[in-house]
Amino acid sequence: MEFIHIPFLFLYTLALVLLIISFILIKHHLSIWLLLTLAVFSGGLFLSNSYILAYPHIRNFTFYKSEPVTIRGVVGSFPEIKPNSSTFVLTAQELIWAGKVYPVCGKVLVKIFRKVNPAPRSKSCTRLVRDKERGFTRCGVNISFADQVILEGKLFRPYQARDGQPSYRKHIENQGIYSILTVSKNKPIRYLGKSRVNPLKSFVYKIRNKSADILSKNLKSSPAGIFSAMILGERSKIPPYLNRLFIQTGTVHILAISGLHVGIIAFILELLLKALRIRRRLRYLVIIFLLILYCLLTGARSSVIRATIMVIVLLSGFLLKKETQITHSLSLAALIILMANPRELFNIGFQLSFISVISIVYLSPMIKNLCNPKFNLCNHKSIRFFISAFSVSLAAWLGTSPFIAHYFKIISPITVLANLVVVPYLTLVIALGFNLLIVGFVFPALAGVFSAPANLSIVILIQIVKFFNQIPCAYFYL
């Protein structure tokens, strides 16, 4: 595990002993606690088991001295395309090393150092088609999700920080990736065909590509980067100095899609569908479906999954006319995410996302109660609203700041104030961004008109963040 290592078999025998005891004591009224412990144990076993790799795992072919190998596999993620390189996850199937073919399993992060065409294959030039018959493409690469490819490159393990700091290696190992394959410029890429794709996923991928296109065509580069982070979950296009600005003021969470964004989007959808006079039950069902689509569209990060599950639970509570508790939906979300990948537990995004919700749920009422007696005199509606907003902001900061101090070595008290301004403003920004996207899809000629306010909103957002950043004692590096 992350800090301590307990052998799997030891845990397993312990769980078996517990199992036998609970079999014997199942009629006893205390046996529920036994069952609970057992469930926690099986969760731990699940986590422990995820650290054990099969012998033909691709990591066992990754040596300290990187060797040239050939790997056959299926592209398992949407390629992330940068000007001169592209990255994607490859599910390896076969590996050729020193003239021998080994069946392997496991995932590899592939980095291809050359220009990549993001456009779907239909657009490609005739030369590409001819090249595909020969096996490799020459005017750039054309790789998309679920392609079967053969790649030639060098395998190595990601670099690790010396002390126990969260490093890149830990980060991608928690996603089940232990090795990186770099494919240099002159190595061929063979395209074998397409494996069966989930039609929903490829549909979502097309929408994502199209939206990214609309954003980058109609907006200037840094607003486009910020919008594609806020709406599509693609954070690579944000310029580093802006990223630093957002981190220092503690508002970087608006750049990563989280519950806030999903909530705003659900709200916008609700308004839209209400305007179309769709009945309430049907409306909620449509919203649930669209939110799931959106979750897939943004790459299904744990914070988005969490928010989506919580909104779905809330809406289905309305549908079934049952009351729901936020703690229940939160734990359900945690359970689902951890069942999919138990090592998400050590993901910074997962921790921050859940700790902020927990602290908002439990701490903010306390803070509100502390404030209330003193401000009883001015019992005005707006002041009460301000106090509740302030307590939410403060609670979230109190909850997350220990984690942020540990991981990012920064404490920024300005967060509490900055979020009071930035978060309400974000609703407007996201609404403008969605507006632009919808117009871009339906009526591209008008997109130019709608892009100007979107641009302006981002410029104002950056100015607000800059203002908070300049306040003295806004942040301290540890």
Next chain:
Amino acid sequence: MLNLTYQERRVILFIIVVALVGLGINFLSKHYSQIRVVGYVNQELNRINLNQATVGTLIDIPGIGRILAQRIIDYREHYGEFKDISELKNIKGIGKSKYEIIKDYFIVN
């Protein structure tokens, strides 16, 4: 706080048993997996033989255009068959860097 009936408890216990058995099977299958060799590759198979290449096959290699392909063919016709890939460096238009790029596509026999 927690009140589950006898039947519900049995259901939970059943689910946990299934999960534990599944984990055990998963662990064993990982533990007894082996690295196998399923085949051997002739690494020269997908390369182009310099002594039999035509202009058409040479053009398809990234970094080689029509003129350079023609020069390679001319070189072969003039000096006879290639004995080593490094002979490519003698051709006008193939410097050190270009040679590094294209050498992996060829074999000589």
